[in-house]
Amino acid sequence: MELSESTLQVLRNFSGINQNLLIKSGSNIKTISEARNVVATADVTESFEKDFGIYDLNEFIGVMGLVDAPSLKFDEDFVTVSDSSGRSKVKYFYAAEETLTTPTKDVTMPEADVKFVLDNDTLNKLKKAASTLGHSEVSIKAKDGILSLSVVENQNATSNAFSIDIDGEFKQDAVFNFIISISNLKILPGDYEVEISSKLITQFKNKEVPLRYWIALEKTSTYGVWHVRKFNPTKRSC
Numbered sequence: 197m198e199l200s201e202s203t204l205q206v207l208r209n210f211s212g213i214n215q216n217l218l219i220k221s222g223s224n225i226k227t228i229s230e231a232r233n234v235v236a237t238a239d240v241t242e243s244f245e246k247d248f249g250i251y252d253l254n255e256f257i258g259v260m261g262l263v264d265a266p267s268l269k270f271d272e273d274f275v276t277v278s279d280s281s282g283r284s285k286v287k288y289f290y291a292a293e294e295t296l297t298t299p300t301k302d303v304t305m306p307e308a309d310v311k312f313v314l315d316n317d318t319l320n321k322l323k324k325a326a327s328t329l330g331h332s333e334v335s336i337k338a339k340d341g342i343l344s345l346s347v348v349e350n351q352n353a354t355s356n357a358f359s360i361d362i363d364g365e366f367k368q369d370a371v372f373n374f375i376i377s378i379s380n381l382k383i384l385p386g387d388y389e390v391e392i393s394s395k396l397i398t399q400f401k402n403k404e405v406p407l408r409y410w411i412a413l414e415k416t417s418t419y420g421v422w423h424v425r426k427f428n429p430t431k432r433s434c
Contacts, residue, residue, distance in 0.1 A: 312364035
């Protein structure tokens, strides 16, 4: 069995979410962060013949680079990674499932309060602005029917901020400030359909490949609705 470059890209990305990985038989790969605030799932082109655990995903990816055109052969307790000639081999033992941090159930996305498309260019601008300004959060707000993504330091009202306006779907009487930590935006480059729920969860669905992320919002996020004479904000928590 050989792994495609697209599958290796997924594994490299997932290693940034969690070094542990339990690959189940079939073609779906899932991971969850140690803090359990980021979940990711991808359907890959290969079909794995058995379940096996990887304790250090970066190490496993490195092993793949030790041989030319690596081929995988799965045994009961280990996988053999060999080159195209079969002369160079690495015996890599599986990790016990109980030593790994893995998803225990599928994510059920609540009804979305906000929807928008996040293209790769906008994603790159947000990350670059965060690096330049030294900020750690993205704020998602609406004003006059326009959705705005801002790189901010939410606890400092006088900090410098970068913002970009995009089209989005949301209730016109809704007032919200959804906060996502930049450190949790560990998603592969691409265009994404984004859904945000006031239950403090977001879903990023890649528009090109079967890849999804669910990322928890920060507890400082707020959501409310304007009524005739008053505004009723709610501050949600996980």
